[in-house]
Amino acid sequence: xxxxxxxxxxxxxxxxxxxxxxxxxxxxxxxxxxxxxxxxxxxxxxxxxxxxxxxxxxxxxxxxxxxxxxxxxxxxxxxxxxxxxxxxxxxxxxxxxxxxxxxxxxxxxxxxxxxxxxxxxxxxxxxxxxxxxxxxxxxxxxxxxxxxxxxxxxxxxxxxxxxxxxxxxxxxxxxxxxxxxxxxxxxxxxxxxxxxxxxxxxxxxxxxxxxxxxxxxxxxxxxxxxxxxxxxxxxxxxxxxxxx
Amino acid sequence: xxxxxxxxxxxxxxxxxxxxxxxxxxxxxxxxxxxxxxxxxxxxxxxxxxxxxxxxxxxxxxxxxxxxxxxxxxxxxxxxxxxxxxxxxxxxxxxxxxxxxxxxxxxxxxxxxxxxxxxxxxxxxxxxxxxxxxxxxxxxxxxxxxxxxxxxxxxxxxxxxxxxxxxxxxxxxxxxxxxx
Amino acid sequence: xxxxxxxxxxxxxxxxxxxxxxxxxxxxxxxxxxxxxxxxxxxxxxxxxxxxxxxxxxxxxxxxxxxxxxxxxxxxxxxxxxxxxxxxxxxxxxxxxxxxxxxxxxxxxxxxxxxxxxxxxxxxxxxxxxxxxxxxxxxxxxxxxxxxxxxxxxxxxxxxxxxxxxxxxxxxxxxxxxxxxxxxxxxxxxxxxxxxxxxxxxxxxxxxxxxxxxxxxxxxxxxxxxxxxxxxxxxxxxxxxxxxxxxxxxxxxxxxxxxxxxxxxxxxxxx
Numbered sequence: 001x002x003x004x005x006x007x008x009x010x011x012x013x014x015x016x017x018x019x020x021x022x023x024x025x026x027x028x029x030x031x032x033x034x035x036x037x038x039x040x041x042x043x044x045x046x047x048x049x050x051x052x053x054x055x056x057x058x059x060x061x062x063x064x065x066x067x068x069x070x071x072x073x074x075x076x077x078x079x080x081x082x083x084x085x086x087x088x089x090x091x092x093x094x095x096x097x098x099x100x101x102x103x104x105x106x107x108x109x110x111x112x113x114x115x116x117x118x119x120x121x122x123x124x125x126x127x128x129x130x131x132x133x134x135x136x137x138x139x140x141x142x143x144x145x146x147x148x149x150x151x152x153x154x155x156x157x158x159x160x161x162x163x164x165x166x167x168x169x170x171x172x173x174x175x176x177x178x179x180x181x182x183x184x185x186x187x188x189x190x191x192x193x194x195x196x197x198x199x200x201x202x203x204x205x206x207x208x209x210x211x212x213x214x215x216x217x218x219x220x221x222x223x224x225x226x227x228x229x230x231x232x233x234x235x236x237x238x239x240x241x242x243x244x
Numbered sequence: 245x246x247x248x249x250x251x252x253x254x255x256x257x258x259x260x261x262x263x264x265x266x267x268x269x270x271x272x273x274x275x276x277x278x279x280x281x282x283x284x285x286x287x288x289x290x291x292x293x294x295x296x297x298x299x300x301x302x303x304x305x306x307x308x309x310x311x312x313x314x315x316x317x318x319x320x321x322x323x324x325x326x327x328x329x330x331x332x333x334x335x336x337x338x339x340x341x342x343x344x345x346x347x348x349x350x351x352x353x354x355x356x357x358x359x360x361x362x363x364x365x366x367x368x369x370x371x372x373x374x375x376x377x378x379x380x381x382x383x384x385x386x387x388x389x390x391x392x393x394x395x396x397x398x399x400x401x402x403x404x405x406x407x408x409x410x411x412x413x414x415x416x417x418x419x420x421x422x423x424x
Numbered sequence: 425x426x427x428x429x430x431x432x433x434x435x436x437x438x439x440x441x442x443x444x445x446x447x448x449x450x451x452x453x454x455x456x457x458x459x460x461x462x463x464x465x466x467x468x469x470x471x472x473x474x475x476x477x478x479x480x481x482x483x484x485x486x487x488x489x490x491x492x493x494x495x496x497x498x499x500x501x502x503x504x505x506x507x508x509x510x511x512x513x514x515x516x517x518x519x520x521x522x523x524x525x526x527x528x529x530x531x532x533x534x535x536x537x538x539x540x541x542x543x544x545x546x547x548x549x550x551x552x553x554x555x556x557x558x559x560x561x562x563x564x565x566x567x568x569x570x571x572x573x574x575x576x577x578x579x580x581x582x583x584x585x586x587x588x589x590x591x592x593x594x595x596x597x598x599x600x601x602x603x604x605x606x607x608x609x610x611x612x613x614x615x616x617x618x619x620x621x622x623x624x625x626x627x628x629x630x631x632x633x634x635x636x637x638x639x640x641x642x643x644x645x646x647x648x649x650x651x652x653x654x655x656x657x658x659x660x661x662x663x664x665x666x667x668x669x670x671x672x673x674x675x676x677x678x679x680x681x682x683x684x685x686x687x688x689x690x691x692x693x694x695x
Contacts, residue, residue: 141280141287141289141290142273142276142277142280142289142290142291143289143290143291143304144269144292145263145292145293145294145298145302145304146292146293146294146295146298146299148299149294150269150294216269217268217270218266218268218269218270218294218320218321219267220320247473247475249473251465252469254461254462254465326478329476330475330476330477333473333474333475334474334475334476334484334485334488335474335488337476337481337488338489338492366482368481368482368485369485369486405496407489407493408496410489411493
């Protein structure tokens with residue numbers, strides 16, 4: 001989630017934030033359990049167990065929220081539609097912002113989300129060069145004809161993805177609502193006036209590294225579609241694509 | 245010149261050169277290594293290319309055999325091969341070209357149907373082999389066969405010419421009627 | 425001698441000449457072939473190139489194949505195989521090559537056959553062992569059979585009858601023996617009390633009746649048990665000496681009647 005601050009926030013008061021957050025949630029729902037933990041310097045970890053008017057809070061399905069007070073960002077572990085508005089409101093008010101917007105970025109790795117959102121992913125931790133082709137043992141008898149082309153592909157990949165290890169995401173999902181475009185004349189689908197709905201999902205244990213290695217492995221043309229390469233830049237991995 | 249011609253230069257002494265064309269470099273590299281491991285009396289050279297036409301400014305020896313490697317898991321590799329076929333002189337197809345389909349062993353990853361590749365090989369009247377290049381044993385056997393084909397195409401085997409070999413190898417039968 | 429030496433000298437020089445001649449000849453032949461190749465190459469480079477599309481590929485390739493195959497065929501017809509000049513050193517080199525190949529093949533054959541032999545020997549040993557074991561089994565079965573056969577006696581009634589008779593006589597004799605031994609034993613160890621026996625209890629009345637021996641008591645009990653099996657009880661009479669009755673009861677040889685303490689029976693050891 002991100003917040004767009006309308007006012008400047010002067011100094012962040014941790015205790016006040018905690019009190020305010022607790023108060024808001026407890027006023028709305030009597031049965032909630034809230035606990036705070038200052039795990040890192042710049043972060044506050046909140047654990048919330050939700051209950052309803054009649055039932056006790058369910059401690060086995062808590063929601064975790066991590067908020068970085070210096071930034072207008074908070075990360076949450078739950079996607080329950082019912083509690084999101086309330087949680088959003090509590091965070092907004094407690095941190096003295098005016099509005100909260102949900103970003104289309106999801107992953108199982110908090111560090112990667114942080115890296116993308118705080119734009120820290122282009123720091124090279126180790127100076128590892130893009131993989132050089134292994135020296136062939138008998139390299140005098142094997143000749144690569146397309147050296148120039150290979151170099152071009154490497155260069156383009158490097159430009160789009162950079163030299164550094166990519167943040168770790170598991171999915172990229174594209175919801176298409178566009179009209180059907182086809183080279184063949186006619187066909188039933190081409191005549192539809194309504195847009196076609198279609199969902200494409202890419203999944204991988206480490207999606208961005210996989211995309212980065214597509215062109216060098218010869219599975220796709222370089223440059224890759226900008227829809228794929230813009231993921232870290234735009235900070236989104238769930239897209240909705242409509243005809244303009 | 246952008247079109248590859250057979251017998252366009254005098255051969256090198258006791259050398260035979262094969263050109264592997266395919267979009268996935270790693271596979272070609274592995275196949276090249278396996279081919280070079282075979283012992284044979286002549287010197288082998290392997291050229292790897294992603295697609296034709298080859299860059300023209302290079303001085304390369306005469307190419308005796310072209311192997312087009314198609315990965316059944318990627319439509320992209322088929323596309324590249326089909327485009328490259330237009331840059332090959334017709335006389336190459338008299339026994340100096342063969343097609344190699346890889347990845348048929350993993351059915352659930354295959355996007356291309358076997359018959360597509362069969363049809364392609366049949367259209368160009370050239371032999372087609374299926375081999376999973378990722379499995380070392382199959383790759384070694386395939387490399388042996390390719391080396392023998394290469395020696396014949398380079399003329400190092402008395403009494404058999406590339407065209408003879410072609411006639412002896414049954415080129416792929418007409419693909420089954422459901423495909424046509 | 426000198427003549428022969430002279431003869432030798434010219435021979436040696438001709439040998440050397442022959443060697444260089446063959447080499448030179450071979451080189452000359454190679455050069456000629458190379459020249460032919462260059463000519464052909466020049467002709468080839470004059471031919472144009474032609475690329476194919478998917479639609480016209482099959483037909484044009486088939487036509488080309490026909491042309492080339494007929495050309496090759498006529499070439500094969502025209503050509504007569506030429507052999508390299510069979511000079512001495514050529515023959516020697518070819519011969520050594522052939523022999524080496526032959527030797528290599530024979531060595532392979534030898535090693536294959538040796539390994540086959542070994543395998544056969546192992547198989548033979550194993551089979552032999554198995555055969556021995558089977559024979560042993562056979563022998564033991566045979567002895568068993570013969571033993572059983574001997575035990576088998578022909579069925580004959582009279583034989584059985586006489587056997588039974590002898591058995592009965594044996595048993596009777598044994599019974600007599602047992603009874604006499606029992607009698608002796610009882611006389612020795614369980615005699616009738618005479619005057620030397622100390623009277624422990626004074627209120628025991630000496631019976632006037634004659635006491636009978638333990639042997640006789642036992643006999644009465646045994647006879648009663650076998651004569652009247654459904655009522656094997658014997659009334660205790662005064663002629664039974666009480667201590668012996670106690671002895672029999674305590675050792676489980678005799679049992680009291682469950683309702684009548686004055687009656688005794690012998691324990692049915694045979695049932």
